[in-house]
Amino acid sequence: MKVGAYKGYVISVFIRGEHCPPHVHVRGKGWDARFRFSFLDGDVELWDVEPERRRPPTAVLKEIREVIMQRHYLARARRIWWEKLQTVCLENHSWNWDTSELVPGLVIRRGVYVIASAWHDALAQRTILNLVRAPDCVGINL
Template identity: 80%
Template sequence: MRVGAYKGYVISVFIRDEHCPPHVHVRGNGWDARFRFSFLDGDVELWDVEPERRQPPMAVLKEIRGAIMQRHYLARARRIWWEYLQTVCLENHSWDWEAREVLPGLLIQPGVYVIARARHDVVGQKTILNLVRAPGFVEIEL
């Protein structure tokens, strides 16, 4: 599904046979780049470029990353990912209640709760985490 375009480069979320972490694809002339995004914050990072020998200049990839980080592109990428894949890729990780951050894996320690379910509220632009045996749930404004 098309997220948008930047200087002729098409930014897409593939909806078939896709996998975590959340990411978009950008096709260039003889190359395909993947950029990871998150349902926790507005950061986007270059994941990889295939084939590596055809990689465009880093300045081009930085420009594309900046375009993807624009609020409307990131919101659309999240909406498509959530609607078609029904995951924000946070289940079976842990939430540190005090630090207000996700910790990788299932951790059992005071103040850390397992993420039982995570979902994206498209309209409210937030991520909602339901935690095992926690004093409440977590809403993260995007």
């Protein structure tokens, strides 16, 4: 599904057979780039370009990344990913209660709680984490 476009490049979330981490595709002439995004913050990073031999100039990829990071594009990408794929890709990771940071993997130690489930409220631009045995759930405003 189309998220937006920039200088003729179409930014899309594919909805068939997709997988974590959350990402968008950008198709160019003879290449396809994937950019990862998060349901925790506004970071976007280039994941890969296929085929590598057709990789566009770094400046083009940086421009596209900056466009995807714009609030309205990122909000639309998150909304589509959540509505169509029903995951924010945070389950089976952990959350550090004291530092409010994601801890990759299933980590059990004082102050760190396993993420049992997570969901995205597209209207409020908020991600909710339900943690195992934690004092409360965690809401992250985006």
